[in-house]
Amino acid sequence: MWAYVVRRLWQMIPTLLGVVLLVFVLFNLFGGDPAYVLAGKISNPEQIDNIRRQLGVDQPYWVQLGIFLKQIVTADFGASWSTNEPVSHILATRLGPSLTLLVPLLIIETLVAVGLALAVAYVRGSLTDRAVMVVCTVGLSISILVYIIVFQYVFAYKLGWFPVQGWGDSFWTNLVRYASLPILIGLVVSIAPNLRLFRTFVLDEINQDYVRTARAKGVSENRIMWVHVLRNASIPIITHVMAALPGLLIGAFLLERFFSIPGIGREVILAVERSDFPVIKALTVYVAVATMVVNLLADLMYKAVDPRVQLE
Amino acid sequence: MPRAGCIALPRRGSSAGAFRRLAVPWARGERRRGAAARVAAGTLAAIVACLVFTLVHAATPPKVIRDVFPVAESGFDPPAANDLYSAGVVHAIFDTLYTYDYLARPAKLVPGVAAALPEVADEGRVYTIRLAPGVYFQADPVFGNAKRELTAEDVVYSYKRVLDPKLRSPWSFLVDGKFVGMDEVVEAAKKTGKFDYARKVPGLEAVDRYTVRLRLTATDYNLPYILAHDALALVAREVIEKYGESDGRTMSHPVGTGPFRLGEWIRSNKIVLERNPDYRDVVWNFAPGAPGDEKLVAQMRGKRVPAVDRVEIYVQEEDQTRWLAFQQGELDFLNMEGPLAPNAIGPDGTLKPELAARGIRLDRFVEAEIRYVYWNWLDPRIGGTGKAQIALRRALAMSYDAAAEARVILNGQAVETAYPIPPGVVGHVPGWKSTLTYDPALANQLLDRFGYKRGADGWRTWPDGSPLVITYASRPDTLGRQLEELTKKGYDAIGVRMASQRDRFPELLKLEKQCKLASREAAWIADYPDGDNFMQLFYGPNARQSNTGCTAIPEYDALYRQTTRMPAGPERDRLFMKMARLLEYYAPHRLTVGRYRNQLVQSRIEGYRRHPILPSTWQYVDVAPAGK
Numbered sequence: 001m002w003a004y005v006v007r008r009l010w011q012m013i014p015t016l017l018g019v020v021l022l023v024f025v026l027f028n029l030f031g032g033d034p035a036y037v038l039a040g041k042i043s044n045p046e047q048i049d050n051i052r053r054q055l056g057v058d059q060p061y062w063v064q065l066g067i068f069l070k071q072i073v074t075a076d077f078g079a080s081w082s083t084n085e086p087v088s089h090i091l092a093t094r095l096g097p098s099l100t101l102l103v104p105l106l107i108i109e110t111l112v113a114v115g116l117a118l119a120v121a122y123v124r125g126s127l128t129d130r131a132v133m134v135v136c137t138v139g140l141s142i143s144i145l146v147y148i149i150v151f152q153y154v155f156a157y158k159l160g161w162f163p164v165q166g167w168g169d170s171f172w173t174n175l176v177r178y179a180s181l182p183i184l185i186g187l188v189v190s191i192a193p194n195l196r197l198f199r200t201f202v203l204d205e206i207n208q209d210y211v212r213t214a215r216a217k218g219v220s221e222n223r224i225m226w227v228h229v230l231r232n233a234s235i236p237i238i239t240h241v242m243a244a245l246p247g248l249l250i251g252a253f254l255l256e257r258f259f260s261i262p263g264i265g266r267e268v269i270l271a272v273e274r275s276d277f278p279v280i281k282a283l284t285v286y287v288a289v290a291t292m293v294v295n296l297l298a299d300l301m302y303k304a305v306d307p308r309v310q311l312e
Numbered sequence: 313m314p315r316a317g318c319i320a321l322p323r324r325g326s327s328a329g330a331f332r333r334l335a336v337p338w339a340r341g342e343r344r345r346g347a348a349a350r351v352a353a354g355t356l357a358a359i360v361a362c363l364v365f366t367l368v369h370a371a372t373p374p375k376v377i378r379d380v381f382p383v384a385e386s387g388f389d390p391p392a393a394n395d396l397y398s399a400g401v402v403h404a405i406f407d408t409l410y411t412y413d414y415l416a417r418p419a420k421l422v423p424g425v426a427a428a429l430p431e432v433a434d435e436g437r438v439y440t441i442r443l444a445p446g447v448y449f450q451a452d453p454v455f456g457n458a459k460r461e462l463t464a465e466d467v468v469y470s471y472k473r474v475l476d477p478k479l480r481s482p483w484s485f486l487v488d489g490k491f492v493g494m495d496e497v498v499e500a501a502k503k504t505g506k507f508d509y510a511r512k513v514p515g516l517e518a519v520d521r522y523t524v525r526l527r528l529t530a531t532d533y534n535l536p537y538i539l540a541h542d543a544l545a546l547v548a549r550e551v552i553e554k555y556g557e558s559d560g561r562t563m564s565h566p567v568g569t570g571p572f573r574l575g576e577w578i579r580s581n582k583i584v585l586e587r588n589p590d591y592r593d594v595v596w597n598f599a600p601g602a603p604g605d606e607k608l609v610a611q612m613r614g615k616r617v618p619a620v621d622r623v624e625i626y627v628q629e630e631d632q633t634r635w636l637a638f639q640q641g642e643l644d645f646l647n648m649e650g651p652l653a654p655n656a657i658g659p660d661g662t663l664k665p666e667l668a669a670r671g672i673r674l675d676r677f678v679e680a681e682i683r684y685v686y687w688n689w690l691d692p693r694i695g696g697t698g699k700a701q702i703a704l705r706r707a708l709a710m711s712y713d714a715a716a717e718a719r720v721i722l723n724g725q726a727v728e729t730a731y732p733i734p735p736g737v738v739g740h741v742p743g744w745k746s747t748l749t750y751d752p753a754l755a756n757q758l759l760d761r762f763g764y765k766r767g768a769d770g771w772r773t774w775p776d777g778s779p780l781v782i783t784y785a786s787r788p789d790t791l792g793r794q795l796e797e798l799t800k801k802g803y804d805a806i807g808v809r810m811a812s813q814r815d816r817f818p819e820l821l822k823l824e825k826q827c828k829l830a831s832r833e834a835a836w837i838a839d840y841p842d843g844d845n846f847m848q849l850f851y852g853p854n855a856r857q858s859n860t861g862c863t864a865i866p867e868y869d870a871l872y873r874q875t876t877r878m879p880a881g882p883e884r885d886r887l888f889m890k891m892a893r894l895l896e897y898y899a900p901h902r903l904t905v906g907r908y909r910n911q912l913v914q915s916r917i918e919g920y921r922r923h924p925i926l927p928s929t930w931q932y933v934d935v936a937p938a939g940k
Contacts, residue, residue, distance in 0.1 A: 262579070
């Protein structure tokens, strides 16, 4: 297994280089020259040159690319061009709020979706199954923006059950008071597609011979569903959940923005609006690395869940 | 140390002790008993007073006001903060030599930490400024946790810093080339990479502890306005040297002499300002500046500044969130911009009755800004002083329906602009009638007369017969698209084909600074409330800087140079009017609209009046007592 892990880690290097090259080319092609924005209302060409020199964007492209690679190796992306805040500090301070919102959301959404998927798959073809599928389809068809606007208006403003926006410095206050409504919206939005997807995974297993055999042996339905079926359906479910993990690093753009949550998602939008290349670079690289590491972990988990899986 | 407000007991050497030593021997025992009783009674009274004071203060919650920024702050170093919202925080933490009277309209300059308005000599080339003594930087570890007095050397240091190339201040243009001897220091810094702050500069002289003398390279009667700009707020060298970041900026550790200090700060999310305990004694004492100010003055006069203990500022980019949070009472102030405005403001510009019934107030005025569509003066086909080009630009200007921009695109939250100096700015001419108004029929006649003939397809051609196409640049956002559509509608009406150039703001800015954009709607917000700040926009030598259309009209430039040597007054105003007519004649641009600022304020806030120039005024407001 270790040989497999080492081989996969080696394979990450060319992938990461591809990501770096892509980000670099895209930013230099479409990112715009930040010097003109940073220069302020009145600036002369000399001042613009001074800013470009200080930011290093006057260097030849290959030098800039070399600096980018060095930053990745040293994990030091410098400071934000617009606020001067060290990029490492941005990542360290914005990750907490994003995780406060997204970790509970991911856990609850997965548990609820798996539970419901097992339930509706068990009564497949029934009125309940059909009704749930219709509701899911309708729910899927509505944009998250609509959910945010309506829920914020109804539950926060009209009913006053939650604050309209805000964030504090206590983890529990943030989780219970400020993150509740965004988590609720996240659940409403994500359960429908997950439920449909997980239901198909479960249905694939329910029709297998081993289920019929278990029933013939007199195993209880609960045990069949929660132990036999769920264990076999868990590989695609793990794939799906693991694929969602790197998303935690990016945050939930809209939820964070509408509910004033100082997370990574909001920072990404700000960085793009400000052409803040150091922040964009760092976030892209971290997300790419996280995606590759999570994919590796997912593969290792397959082996743990199903010993028949061979790591080659 | 006793808490403020507690009664201090007599100590050794006090008058009570002296009295005891002078008492005659036969009466000493009785008097001693009496004195002891008095001391006991005094002690008891002091303890009771302290208890009452403590209880009262413990029971009084701090006065907190809550504001919102629609855009994230960048940081709080005065010369480096490059957005309006950071400037608001800078204004609350730092002081400038001069500031503006809170209520006077148009904006009126008053001393900030200066003792008085400057002594001006040598036809506006020498300014002598005396600082008020007893102005302190807030206590900070860099001062040994004590407060430190502001001196003339701090002023000199702060002003030099704005010009330090390493700092790349976006506000360096305010003082660039102004102070005698500074250009040499800046040039040397560019070569060596190190700014020599110790070098004596004749233009920036600390005469003594409380006196600064500024010697200018040329006459400038607007200097006091510039000294009131927040980029020139006063900082302490020790703070910058201790907390300065790699590029010399100190964005995250502001230490100033202003009414507030930075408390909690969650970047891009929440900024908390706390009352600065080391702030000097300032009493709210402004005269009414406009009808309706009397009540506000009666509420606030005599109060200590700042009246509130804490300002909480939230960063919230989404319109709906800001609006709901304000309605729910989570915010005390809200600026109702563009799409938000119809929620609260009726077509007649007044507050909707349901909001008024809740005691919410509306503070509304036209911003000190101009917006204008320009045509590139350096473009050989549409720029310059040729008659055919002038006719074309005038026709294009007359095809633009600025009233529709105000009414439709900006939801009625703007007014059509006629004069290049907006209301609230010295030099504005109310009721000015521009000769360039929306008149497509006249525009068509003008084009016909100057040889811009219509082809068989209905589109006009250049006088040489080639297709007439004018490129208009805009941002690829909603406002950009709407402005583009309105411009195209006008061009279509006069048979001129319009080509679109959509690009992101940094790219447009870059092309504009290189005089490579054919046409675009630009905007300018006042840096200081003087007409010069607007008339310089069309001065030829300012091309590639603030002169976005790269306009260069020799007569205009000559008149502008004259105005820079004149103090504000009727004589300068006459020249400004002449210049405005020249701009109408040559039509390098078309003035479009000035936007309203609609500030909503909750009923519990007292003393609020939005200032046209000051970026924040939290220090001048109070919270009404509960139940009022």
